[in-house]
Amino acid sequence: MTVQNARQQDRRTRVEPAAGGDGPTGSHSRRWHGPGWGFLVKLGLMAVVNAFGIALIISAYRAESWLIFGIAIALLVLVDIVYFAKRALPLKYLVPGLLFLFVFQVFALGYTAYIAFTNYGSGHAGTMEQAVEATLIQGERRVEDSPTYPLSVVRDFAGALGFAVNEDGEVLVGTETEPLGPAGGAEVAGNGAPEEVPGWTIVPRAEVLSDPALQEEVLSLRVPVSDDPNDGSIRTREGTTGGIYESTLQWDPEAQTITDTQSGTVYSASDRGNFVAEDGTRLPTGWYVPVGFDNFVRAFTDDALAAPLLQVTVWTFAFAGLTVLLSFGLGLLLAIVYNDPRVRARRLIRMLFILPYAFPAFMSALLWRGMFNAEFGIINDLFFFGADINWLGDPWLARFALLWMNLWLTYPYWFLVCTGALQSLPSDAIEAATIDGAGRWRRFRSIMLPLLLVSTAPLAIANFAFSFNNFTIVYMLTDGGPAFRGDSSGLGATDILITAIYQISGVSGGAADYGLASALSIIVFIVIGLISALAFRRTRKLEEIY
């Protein structure tokens, strides 16, 4: 310990050379190898980490994203303390992994739990402020009889498109995120359009005309007149003149209402995250609000959802359970049969047996999808003499096909595990049983199997949990299909919970319902938690740690 302290003392003096330390020579500690290269590497790494951290903090500040700003500062300070303080030795080794774990796993799990209690999704995708802004933009119309201004398309230093407008001799410039402001020292061409704006690059008109993608961008660009969304924006129809667009909707932050200035309808904010008029009509854009247990209640009681979800849940358990049973059974059987020194070429046989495990799983699923194809698939052509069996189109056949493929994928794992476990079984126990006159079945049933189960049960539970969430192979082989008949849930006969969640969440397109999908995720978490608790009790792994 003293050596370590001395060495750290040595480091400390080198960290703060300006503070009067007399450099590395001040230490009496012996060096193990060479001159503290490790310290220089650390310093370099920390410099890089700090540079990135500070960059992140600055951009979070610019984007006014205060949560990320605060977390980034806290994390950066933490990292610096850990690596430059002489205490916290274990943390020096734990921090990198823990950092990623906290942000991308623990936080993600907690955030899922939070979303499960909100109505986050299509139509409720942001904060109230964002919803107001989006609503006002949707309601924007060209103000009738308003003047048009000569205009040029410009880019700022970062390449973001903007407009420079000539308002009666004064040039104003702005982008989508930065409202119009006066541009000093701008020059105006003969037709009135700004020709040179200091700090901005003018996009030539020819370029706008010749590039359809850019044209599209210019036509959809809106530059707000001021910070207040009620003031409207500048837009253009052809890229040379701009007009003022104002929203027909008026936002009143005091009363929390939006008023349609044309019809006079008043929409007020409801506690469900919508602007609702007195007659019940709603504006399309809302914001997300906490809804309590609504999502969970919906999952169990909504007529269109509850029945398919129940079927999906049953199938999820059946799929995971059967996968483990079948593949464990086959793997164990093969392991016992081929754990026999009299069989020749065992190495070759074993290698061929485990080949499916070495083939990437997602490719296997896609491969079997082609093989099971009803029209051209090799399974129908070769083994069923060209029959037209619709493997993936019939609910039961699709379930069978999925299990068949998953058995192919999983039994090699069990073969490997069981072979390893068999070889580590105490041979004296088996010999003793043999001498006592136990037959082959008796030996297996009473000696080998219990011993094997002790060591493989935790793996079986892990395998169950893995199959329970095996999104890839289900999605790739059947896409959850064939769809249940006569319901609108979009779920199908081979969907397991995780693919159903994916379908409902709408992250891949379609109507999104993050709230409901997260609620289902929570249910999956609870199931996995129960399974894990079971695993804990069985293996008592925790005790091993202590």
Next chain:
Amino acid sequence: MSTPVQRPARVGVIPGPSRRSRWWLEVGWKYPLAALIIFYAVFPLVYVVSAAFNPRGSLAGNSVLFSSLGLDNFAALGETRYWAWMGNTLLVSVITVVGTVVMGAAAAYAFSRFRFTGRRLSLSSLLIVQMFPQTVAFIAIFLLLLALGGVVPALGIDSRIALICVYLGGALGANTFLMFGFFNSVPKEIDESAKIDGASHAQIFWRIIMPLVTPVLAVVGLLAFIGSFGDFILARLVLVSEENWTLAVGMFGWVSNQLTSRWGLFTAGAVIAAFPVLVLFLMLQRYVVSGLTSGAVKG
């Protein structure tokens, strides 16, 4: 099976005529069974190779194995984004593997060699956290990346760096436990003697422990590689534009859209991509088995 069979405890006692049938009963039947299982195991792989070399390139007309041979499918891969996807996959997987191995080993070292307050608590919480797979929290990850992307585009949706970060989120967890057990099996006297010689904790970690635990590093590396190589749901969620896709996302697109016409492309791509994984796996097989079993079987 007309010959009466006795069941002696030891082999080779019964002489003469019944020996051959006994051989069949005890050993011989294992060969036909092996042939059957090998057929089940290997047939799809033979089929994918056959289809890859079939110049017709469609699902139809592939039912006679090796009916015609040609490299057309492999050449056609050059006209797709296949190689870009391959590059992305390797980039993402290799960085993930390096990060996972280093961070997991560092954590295992800390847990195995230092005694500090909260050690037990953090070990047990780690054990609990790793039970909950990241993939089930994909919605939260998606929204988190949307928010991060608003601040730093390099950490947002459609960024390979963001995907790597997400994968690294799962770096501790199961791997730490696998390594933890292995680290504990390295005698402490070794690093104590180095400490007396004046080695710092970092030097002990990098120069003494790491070389001794190479087998478990190989296992964790391989598992991490297979994990990120084969991941679909997170890659699909994060990577939006086609040039950023990984193989899993890209090849799924081929098969899900026009299965019949792009079958040649898919099989050729699968053969190329699977070959290195297969070789790597078979080479490290011994380690993998010991890793799989030592992780839990011994426990």
